[in-house]
Amino acid sequence: MPHLDLKLRNIEVKRFTTAIAGPVNVHNNSTIKEVAKVEGKLSINFSYTCSYEPGIGLIKMEGDVIVQDSEENIEKAYREWEKSSGKGGKNLPTRIAEKVHNAILSSCMVESVIFSKEVGLPAPIPTPTVSLAKKEGQETKKSADTGSYIR
Numbered sequence: 001m002p003h004l005d006l007k008l009r010n011i012e013v014k015r016f017t018t019a020i021a022g023p024v025n026v027h028n029n030s031t032i033k034e035v036a037k038v039e040g041k042l043s044i045n046f047s048y049t050c051s052y053e054p055g056i057g058l059i060k061m062e063g064d065v066i067v068q069d070s071e072e073n074i075e076k077a078y079r080e081w082e083k084s085s086g087k088g089g090k091n092l093p094t095r096i097a098e099k100v101h102n103a104i105l106s107s108c109m110v111e112s113v114i115f116s117k118e119v120g121l122p123a124p125i126p127t128p129t130v131s132l133a134k135k136e137g138q139e140t141k142k143s144a145d146t147g148s149y150i151r
Contacts, residue, residue: 002069002096004103010062011111015119016055025053026124028112030104032090032097035081042067042074044092044100048108050116050124057121059112065100 027050034045043064050059067074077096084091092100112124 002067002073002099004099005066005068006063006103006107007066008061008063008111010060011115012058012060013115013119014059015057015121017057020056020122024056024122026122027051027053028105028109028124030101030108032092032100035078035090035092037074037078040071040074042069042077042096046100046104048104050109050112052121052124057116057119059115059121059124061108061111065103067096067100069096 029049029051031047031049032044033047036043036045043066045064046062048061052058067077069077073093073096077093081090081092091097109125116123
């Protein structure tokens with residue numbers, strides 16, 4: 001099981017307009033830019049972009065994900081990256097790529113919520129809503145899969 005450590009190097013937050021009229025589309029994207037093998041680990045250079053359309057704002061982060069795994073898995077992943085780089089694509093093994101992209105998205109989206117508030121952009125993820133109105137004759141049900149949540 002690989003262990004991942006994410007470090008940010010650059011953060012850019014921009015709001016292009018003061019007025020937000022109509023619907024806002026938010027697009028989140030993570031891109032692996034480069035992979036290097038350093039001291040038996042993979043160093044993965046990435047960029048994350050959260051764009052607010054139409055032309056409302058942008059949050060961009062760049063950094064590195066350090067992947068620690070067995071020497072065999074690190075070597076295999078690095079060889080696959082190098083082999084696919086010459087063919088126009090850049091690929092890591094699916095198991096590692098999924099973990100890396102999920103780590104980038106989950107970490108950067110949390111940071112994006114904070115930064116979006118600082119410049120007056122909507123949160124890049126849907127916020128939960130509460131509805132207290134009950135329909136007549138309808139009982140409140142507890143869902144079995146949310147029993148451990150604080151209410």
